[in-house]
Each structure stands twice: as structure tokens, then as C-alpha cells.
Amino acid sequence: MKFKPLKDRVFVSYSEEAEKTQGGLYIPDAAKEKPQKGKVEGIGDEVKSLKVGEIVLFDKYSGSKITMEGTEYLILKEEDILGVLTA
Amino acid sequence: MKFKPLKDRVFVSYSEEAEKTQGGLYIPDAAKEKPQKGKVEGIGDEVKSLKVGEIVLFDKYSGSKITMEGTEYLILKEEDILGVLTA
Amino acid sequence: MKFKPLKDRVFVSYSEEAEKTQGGLYIPDAAKEKPQKGKVEGIGDEVKSLKVGEIVLFDKYSGSKITMEGTEYLILKEEDILGVLTA
Amino acid sequence: MKFKPLKDRVFVSYSEEAEKTQGGLYIPDAAKEKPQKGKVEGIGDEVKSLKVGEIVLFDKYSGSKITMEGTEYLILKEEDILGVLTA
Amino acid sequence: MKFKPLKDRVFVSYSEEAEKTQGGLYIPDAAKEKPQKGKVEGIGDEVKSLKVGEIVLFDKYSGSKITMEGTEYLILKEEDILGVLTA
Amino acid sequence: MKFKPLKDRVFVSYSEEAEKTQGGLYIPDAAKEKPQKGKVEGIGDEVKSLKVGEIVLFDKYSGSKITMEGTEYLILKEEDILGVLTA
Amino acid sequence: MKFKPLKDRVFVSYSEEAEKTQGGLYIPDAAKEKPQKGKVEGIGDEVKSLKVGEIVLFDKYSGSKITMEGTEYLILKEEDILGVLTA
Known part of the structure; x- marks a missing residue:
């Protein structure tokens, strides 16, 4: 079973491992519990x-949270996405 | 007697059995009373x-709730629908 | 004397007898005092x-209520109408 | 001296005698002090x-109230007018 | 030195003498301190x-108040002007 | 070093000497601390x-305040400017 | 790893050294902790x-703050940018 977002929605999984990348970009401590x-x-x-x-x-507190097979997902609007991390 | 939604409205029934699918997508516990x-x-x-x-x-708290022959229905706006589950 | 709604307004009478139809659609108990x-x-x-x-x-609390010859009426906006019941 | 409303404004006098017409349409008791x-x-x-x-x-509380030769007037926006009573 | 309003602004002086005209239109007592x-x-x-x-x-509380040679002026938006008094 | 406002922004310095001009237009006392x-x-x-x-x-409280070489400046939006004083 | 802002977003680093330039433009004391x-x-x-x-x-409190290799960054909307400092 899959989820197809409607219209301007974006379906996003939290990628925990991305939090300590070689590039060094990380979320500030205070926001650790609610990754962005x-x-x-x-x-x-x-x-x-x-x-x-x-x-x-994306901004903390954006979107609607759902859970699938133990992973947390967010359904956001495209306008809530701040930008893309590239290698 | 049937209900025909107006304009951008969507008429939705709660499908309780969908809550434990093979794909494993489910609503988080805290939201169990108010299915999404x-x-x-x-x-x-x-x-x-x-x-x-x-x-x-769809987001909890979206839409107008009505009851028909013991089933709960919601009348939502299309923009309140987050996406579609496909097999 | 008649009432002609302006522009996008809809003039609606409460049809109490419609509340127990053969099709079984009815307003939930908690909303009984304020029919929808x-x-x-x-x-x-x-x-x-x-x-x-x-x-x-239509949603409870929508529109402006007036009374005519003992019947309650509402003047709603078209966008407050959720849909139509058909036989 | 006369008053010419600007743009989408409507200049309205309260017609008290209209409140007990042959057609029987009247404002509910609770609203009597603030005619609509x-x-x-x-x-x-x-x-x-x-x-x-x-x-x-028109809705109670709509518009700006002024007084002229002892009569109360309202200056409303056209969108605050709910409809027209016709004979 | 003169004042030229920008775009949709209207520059208005309070004309106290206009408050007791032959036509009899006047501001209600409660609003006397803040002429409209x-x-x-x-x-x-x-x-x-x-x-x-x-x-x-114009509506009380609309606009920005300035004072020039002892006279009070208001700078309003055109949309705050309710209408024009004509002879 | 200079400041170039973006898009609809206006960069304004407070001209204290303008406050007692020959034309006599001045800001009311209560607003003296916060010139307009x-x-x-x-x-x-x-x-x-x-x-x-x-x-x-311009309206008190409009815009963003910055300081440069001891002078106060405001960065306003064009729509916050009420009008122009001309000789 | 790099960050590419989406659509109307602007990715901004705080340049502390810019705070005491030859031109003399500086942020007021009260705002020192939260540079603009x-x-x-x-x-x-x-x-x-x-x-x-x-x-x-840019206005204090605008945008979303992230940290990368010890530097603070903001992701702002273009409309939150007040203007550009030029030499």
C-alpha cells in the first residue's frame, strides 16, 4: 500500500541518519526532538x-504527521518546504 | 436517499477496517478516536x-460530521484531503 | 410579502419532517436543537x-436567522451549503 | 442636504412600520432593539x-450608524445586504 | 507648505461649522467628541x-490624525469614506 | 556604504528641522517622541x-528602524507612506 | 553538502564582521543579540x-534559523529582505 499526495502536498519521511552528515549541516539542539x-x-x-x-x-510544526511501519512521515504543502540539500 | 456534495465538497465515510491493512500504514495511537x-x-x-x-x-478536525444509518460521514473540502492510499 | 436573497445568498426554511426520512440520514443527537x-x-x-x-x-452556526409566520428561516451564503439530499 | 453613498455603500433608513406587515415577516424578539x-x-x-x-x-451590527432629523440611518456595504422584501 | 496625499489617500479637515447645518444631518451625541x-x-x-x-x-477611528496651524486633519484611505453630503 | 531598498521599500531619514517649518504643519505633541x-x-x-x-x-510604528552614523532611519513599504509635503 | 533554497526563499549567513563597517551603518544596541x-x-x-x-x-524574527558547521543561517522569504548594502 502506497500514499499518493494530492495537488500541492509533499510526502516526507524523517531520515534520522541524515542528521550527522559529512557536510556538517545539522539541526540546532533545541530542535532535536522535532527534526526539520x-x-x-x-x-x-x-x-x-x-x-x-x-x-x-522544512519548518518545525509544519504539516500533518502519520506513522507507517514504525517510521514517522509528514504530509506537507510544497510552500512549507524551505529548500533542498544537495551533495 | 443520497447526498450529493456541492462544488468542492467531498463526502467521506470512515472505513474502520482500513485501519489495519497489510501495508502497515496506520493512524498514530493518540489519534485513534478521531480517524483521519x-x-x-x-x-x-x-x-x-x-x-x-x-x-x-485528511486532517483530524477537518470537515462537518453527519451520521447516516449508524455510520459516521464527513463532508470535507477537497483542499482538506491530504492524499490517496493505493494498493 | 416575499424575500429575494441577494447575489450569493440562499434562503432556507427548516424542514423538521425531513429529519426522520426513509433513507435514514439524520442529524446527530447533540446537534438536534440546531438542525443542519x-x-x-x-x-x-x-x-x-x-x-x-x-x-x-449546512453547517450549524452558518447564516442569519429570521422568523416568518412562526417558521424559522436562515439566509446563508452558497458556500455554506455542504450538499443536496436527493431521493 | 442629501447624502450620496460612495462606491459599494448603501444608505438605509429604519422603517419601523415595516415590522408588522401583512405578510407576517418579522424580526425575532431578541433582535427587536436592533432592527435588521x-x-x-x-x-x-x-x-x-x-x-x-x-x-x-441586513445583519445586526453591520454598517455605520448616523442620525438625521431624529431618524436613524445606516451606511452599509452592499455585501452586508442579505436580500430584498417584495410585495 | 502643502500636503499631497499618496495613491488612494484622502486628506480631510474637520469642518466644525458643518455640524449644525440647515439640512439637519448631524453626528449622534455619543460621537460628538470624535467627529465623523x-x-x-x-x-x-x-x-x-x-x-x-x-x-x-467617515468612520470614527479611521485614518491618521495630524495637526496644522491649530486645525486637525485626517489622512484616510478612499475606502474609509462612506459618502458625500450634497446641498 | 549605501543602502538600496528592495522592491516596494522606501528608505527614510528623520529630518528633525522639518518639524517647525514656515507652513506651520507639525506633528501633535503626543507624537513628538516618535516623529511621523x-x-x-x-x-x-x-x-x-x-x-x-x-x-x-508616515504612520507612527510603521517600518523597520535602523541607525547609521547617529541618524535614525526607517525602511518602510510604499503603502505606509501617507503623502508628500510640498513647498 | 549544500543548501538550495526553494522558490522565493533566500539563504543568508550572518556576517558578524559587517557590523562595524567604514560606512558606519550599524544595528542599534538593543538589537545586537539578534542581528538584522x-x-x-x-x-x-x-x-x-x-x-x-x-x-x-532583514527584520529581526524573520525566517527559519538553521546551524551549519558552527555558523548560523537563516532561510528567509524574498519579501522579508528590506534592501541591499552597497559599497
Whole structure:
């Protein structure tokens, strides 16, 4: 079973391992419990600026949280995505 | 007697059995009393991104609740629908 | 004397007898005092999705209430109408 | 001296005698102190749905109140007018 | 030195003498301290519905108050002007 | 080092000496601490209604305050400018 | 690893050394802890009024703060940028 976001929605998984990358970008301590980083797992038909697989940053408290097989996911609006981390 | 949603409204029934699917997607415990998942029973003329019969996710507290023959229904706006679950 | 709603307004009477129909759709108990169902008695010139005589559902607390010859009426906006009940 | 409403404004006098008409439409008791009914005395250039002389209903608390020769007037926006009473 | 309002702004002086006119229109007692009537002294380039010299009504608490040679002026937006008093 | 406002921003210095001009326009006493008058020092590319060097009035509490070589400046939006003082 | 802002987002680093420039522009004392000045490190595709490397001013409390290799960054919207400091 899969989830297909509607319209301008973005489906994002939390990628815990991304939190200590070689590039050194990390979330500030105070925000550790509520990560702001994730991996795009699916996008709605109106989403033009993102691709599945990209690592994105987004504001804490954005989106709707759901859980699937023990992993936390967020469904965000494209406008809540701040940008993309590239290697 | 049937209900035809107006314009951008979506008529959704709660499908309790969908809550423990093979795919493992489920609503977090804290949200159990107010499910976020349902089946599209009818759509307004302006709804283009959904079809009757699809299983959808939506934010808790969205929409207007009505009851028909013991089943709970919600009347949501299309923009309150987060996405579609597909097999 | 008649009432002609302006623009996108809808003039609705409460049809109490509609509350126990053969189809079984009814308003939940907690909402009984403030019915959400009514009959369209008049529509403004901008209302395209409704006809006089249709039975409609609308959110509690929507609209402006007036009384005429002992019957309660509501003047709603078309966007407050959730949908139409059909036989 | 006369008052010419600007743009989408509607100039309305309270017509107390209209409150007990042959048709029986009246304002509910609780609203008696703040009538919701009036007569259009003037309209702004952008007002297309109303004519001077028409009896209109409007929401309590809408508009700006002024007094002229002992009569109370309201200056409303066209969108605050709910509809027209016709004979 | 003169003041030229920008865009949709209207520059208004309080005309106290206008408050007891032959036509009898006056501001209700409770509002006496904060007059709602004034004379248009200047208009911005986007103001199309008013001319300099016209007597206008406006909502109490609208606009920005300034003082010049002992006279109080208001700088309002055109949309805060309710209408024009004509002889 | 200079400051170039972006888009619809206006860069304004407080011109204290302008406060007691021959024309007599002045800010009311209560507002003396927070002058509402200034001189346009720079404008963004989208600002069409103002020129550098003009004396403008603006609402107290509008804009963002910065300090440069002991002078206070404000960065306002064009829409916060009420008008221009001309000789 | 790099960060690419999305759409109208601007990625800004705090340039502490910029705070005491030859031009003398500086942030007022009360705002010292939360600088309002930074250097553009990246821009989204919709940002037309800024270039990477420019020194910009922005309102305190604007944007989302992240930390990378000990430096604080902000992700702002283009509309939160007040202007550019030029030599």
C-alpha cells in the first residue's frame, strides 16, 4: 500500500541518519526532538520544484504527521518546504 | 436517499477496517478516536483530483460530521484531503 | 410579502419532517436543537449550484436567522451549503 | 442636504412600520432593539443589485450608524445586504 | 507648505461649522467628541470618487490624525469614506 | 556604504528641522517622541509615487528602524507612506 | 553538502564582521543579540531582486534559523529582505 499526495502536498519521511552528515549541516539542539529534515517520498501533481528522493528542510510544526511501519512521515504543502540539500 | 456534495465538497465515510491493512500504514495511537482515513462516497462538481471509492487521508478536525444509518460521514473540502492510499 | 436573497445568498426554511426520512440520514443527537438541514426557498442571482425546493445540508452556526409566520428561516451564503439530499 | 453613498455603500433608513406587515415577516424578539430591516435611501455607483425605495434585510451590527432629523440611518456595504422584501 | 496625499489617500479637515447645518444631518451625541464629518482638502492620484471641497462622512477611528496651524486633519484611505453630503 | 531598498521599500531619514517649518504643519505633541515625518533617501525599483529628497509623512510604528552614523532611519513599504509635503 | 533554497526563499549567513563597517551603518544596541544583517549564500529560482554575495538587511524574527558547521543561517522569504548594502 502506497500514499499518493494530492495537488500541492509533499510526502516526507524523517531520515534520522541524515542528521550527522559529512557536510556538517545539522539541526540546532533545541530542535532535536522535532527534526526539520526529511526525504521526499512522494509528491502531488502540482508540485514542480521537488523530486522524490531529495533531502529537504522544512519548518518545525509544519504539516500533518502519520506513522507507517514504525517510521514517522509528514504530509506537507510544497510552500512549507524551505529548500533542498544537495551533495 | 443520497447526498450529493456541492462544488468542492467531498463526502467521506470512515472505513474502520482500513485501519489495519497489510501495508502497515496506520493512524498514530493518540489519534485513534478521531480517524483521519476514509472512503470517498461522493464528490462535488468542482472536485477533479479524487474519485468515488478511493481511500483518502485528511486532517483530524477537518470537515462537518453527519451520521447516516449508524455510520459516521464527513463532508470535507477537497483542499482538506491530504492524499490517496493505493494498493 | 416575499424575500429575494441577494447575489450569493440562499434562503432556507427548516424542514423538521425531513429529519426522520426513509433513507435514514439524520442529524446527530447533540446537534438536534440546531438542525443542519433545510429546504431552499429562494436563491440570489449568483447562485448556480442550487434550485428552489432542494433539501440541503449546512453547517450549524452558518447564516442569519429570521422568523416568518412562526417558521424559522436562515439566509446563508452558497458556500455554506455542504450538499443536496436527493431521493 | 442629501447624502450620496460612495462606491459599494448603501444608505438605509429604519422603517419601523415595516415590522408588522401583512405578510407576517418579522424580526425575532431578541433582535427587536436592533432592527435588521430598512429602506434603501441611496446607493453608491458600484451598487448594482439594489434600487432606492426597496426594503432590505441586513445583519445586526453591520454598517455605520448616523442620525438625521431624529431618524436613524445606516451606511452599509452592499455585501452586508442579505436580500430584498417584495410585495 | 502643502500636503499631497499618496495613491488612494484622502486628506480631510474637520469642518466644525458643518455640524449644525440647515439640512439637519448631524453626528449622534455619543460621537460628538470624535467627529465623523470633514472637508476634502486633497486627494491622491488613485482617488476617483471624490473632489477637493466635498463634505464627506467617515468612520470614527479611521485614518491618521495630524495637526496644522491649530486645525486637525485626517489622512484616510478612499475606502474609509462612506459618502458625500450634497446641498 | 549605501543602502538600496528592495522592491516596494522606501528608505527614510528623520529630518528633525522639518518639524517647525514656515507652513506651520507639525506633528501633535503626543507624537513628538516618535516623529511621523522624514526625508526619502532611497527607493526600491517598484516605488513609482515617490522621489529621493521628498519630505513624507508616515504612520507612527510603521517600518523597520535602523541607525547609521547617529541618524535614525526607517525602511518602510510604499503603502505606509501617507503623502508628500510640498513647498 | 549544500543548501538550495526553494522558490522565493533566500539563504543568508550572518556576517558578524559587517557590523562595524567604514560606512558606519550599524544595528542599534538593543538589537545586537539578534542581528538584522547577513550575506546571501543562495537564492530560490523565483528570487529576482538579489544575488549571491550581497549584504542584506532583514527584520529581526524573520525566517527559519538553521546551524551549519558552527555558523548560523537563516532561510528567509524574498519579501522579508528590506534592501541591499552597497559599497
